[in-house]
Amino acid sequence: MPKTMIDERSDERSRRHFLKGCVGTAGAAVAAVAVSTTVEARDTYQRPPEALGLLYDATLCIGCKACVAACKRANDNPPEFSTSDRLWDTPLDTSGHTFNIIKMYRSGTMATKDDESNGYAFMKTSCMHCADPSCVSACPVTAMTKDPTTGIVAYDPEACVGCRYCVVACPFGIPKYQYDSPTGKIGKCELCRHRYRDGHYSACAEVCPTGATLYGRTSDLLNEARRRLALEPGSVTTYPRGKLNDGPDQSYEGLVGNYQQHVYGETEYGGTQVLKLSAVDFEKVGMPRLPPRSSAATSETIQHTLYGGLLMPFAVLGAMTYVARRNVHHEDDTPADEPVKEES
Ligand code: SF4
Ligand code: SF4
Ligand code: SF4
Numbered sequence: 001m002p003k004t005m006i007d008e009r010s011d012e013r014s015r016r017h018f019l020k021g022c023v024g025t026a027g028a029a030v031a032a033v034a035v036s037t038t039v040e041a042r043d044t045y046q047r048p049p050e051a052l053g054l055l056y057d058a059t060l061c062i063g064c065k066a067c068v069a070a071c072k073r074a075n076d077n078p079p080e081f082s083t084s085d086r087l088w089d090t091p092l093d094t095s096g097h098t099f100n101i102i103k104m105y106r107s108g109t110m111a112t113k114d115d116e117s118n119g120y121a122f123m124k125t126s127c128m129h130c131a132d133p134s135c136v137s138a139c140p141v142t143a144m145t146k147d148p149t150t151g152i153v154a155y156d157p158e159a160c161v162g163c164r165y166c167v168v169a170c171p172f173g174i175p176k177y178q179y180d181s182p183t184g185k186i187g188k189c190e191l192c193r194h195r196y197r198d199g200h201y202s203a204c205a206e207v208c209p210t211g212a213t214l215y216g217r218t219s220d221l222l223n224e225a226r227r228r229l230a231l232e233p234g235s236v237t238t239y240p241r242g243k244l245n246d247g248p249d250q251s252y253e254g255l256v257g258n259y260q261q262h263v264y265g266e267t268e269y270g271g272t273q274v275l276k277l278s279a280v281d282f283e284k285v286g287m288p289r290l291p292p293r294s295s296a297a298t299s300e301t302i303q304h305t306l307y308g309g310l311l312m313p314f315a316v317l318g319a320m321t322y323v324a325r326r327n328v329h330h331e332d333d334t335p336a337d338e339p340v341k342e343e344s
Contacts (some may be wrong), residue, residue: 059257
């Protein structure tokens with residue numbers, strides 16, 4: 001049926017009410033935010049004093065991938081094939097069944113190792129065990145947790161609901177969903193915590209023949225990284241292997257690399273428990289440039305600001321109730337003495 005002028009006016013009034021309502025709602029929301037800005041910003045959490053981690057020194061890595069195979073064995077993960085013969089475990093990236101991978105940087109003639117312009121270099125990719133992990137912050141059911149003593153970021157498949165918020169939240173692209181599994185869980189490095197009770201530690205560090213991957217307390221690993229950066233490139237020094245400061249001496253003499261003067265993970269993202277050294281620019285070998293503040297601290301501060309004391313939801317609810325009441329009033333506002341027209 002075509003609309004009458006009365007219908008048009010009624011529509012116009014509804015639109016005005018709706019717009020007013022929107023303005024009112026937005027105003028109430030802004031007011032709520034303004035009031036609630038007294039909520040304190042959350043600081044980035046620090047590593048626990050006894051945090052455990054790894055130091056990966058790319059200048060010592062020979063790309064043998066013994067650590068990739070050991071990681072598969074230690075976590076009972078199946079092989080993944082990227083070649084048509086399907087003879088060897090050849091994952092191209094981390095996945096729900098590959099928690100550690102060695103990637104290769106290539107440039108120009110690839111003549112020299114650790115040469116940025118005409119060379120090649122290696123880089124390990126696995127969980128960084130962040131001091132303030134966004135995967136833990138994003139997980140709605142605490143399937144991702146951070147141990148208060150070791151700082152290891154662990155995953156509980158029993159608690160996981162498969163929402164994959166952790167996958168999206170991680171700045172390093174580490175948690176991966178097992179798309180091929182009927183129960184669909186997340187796969188990621190847990191620093192081999194299941195091996196500790198048998199006196200073992202991270203399998204990748206245990207098997208590394210050169211000490212490129214070294215296991216230990218993060219504070220000790222950070223001191224070791226700083227020691228290396230202070231040495232003259234090309235001079236001779238002692239490199240530990242396996243476990244730092246707390247295991248059989250497997251050290252050996254080697255030449256000092258031409259390091260970038262930066263310990264990756266010392267400050268990135270609030271600090272990580274896995275630290276890295278490289279002769280090639282970190283961004284070129286695939287490590288993202290990250291600010292010193294964790295995104296978990298930023299996002300939780302915003303959430304707490306918006307929802308502090310439940311001001312925001314109450315303000316929005318109040319504004320919506322007001323709009324609804326205004327609309328109901330309009331229909332009932334017909335004066336009592338005005339006759340109600342009946343349709344014939
Ligand atoms: S085992 Fe050690 S040397 Fe071999 S690829 Fe892994 S980190 Fe590099
Ligand atoms: S690297 Fe990613 S998965 Fe690992 S702790 Fe940090 S945010 Fe979590
Ligand atoms: S610590 Fe264990 S799970 Fe993590 S990368 Fe090394 S071998 Fe794999």
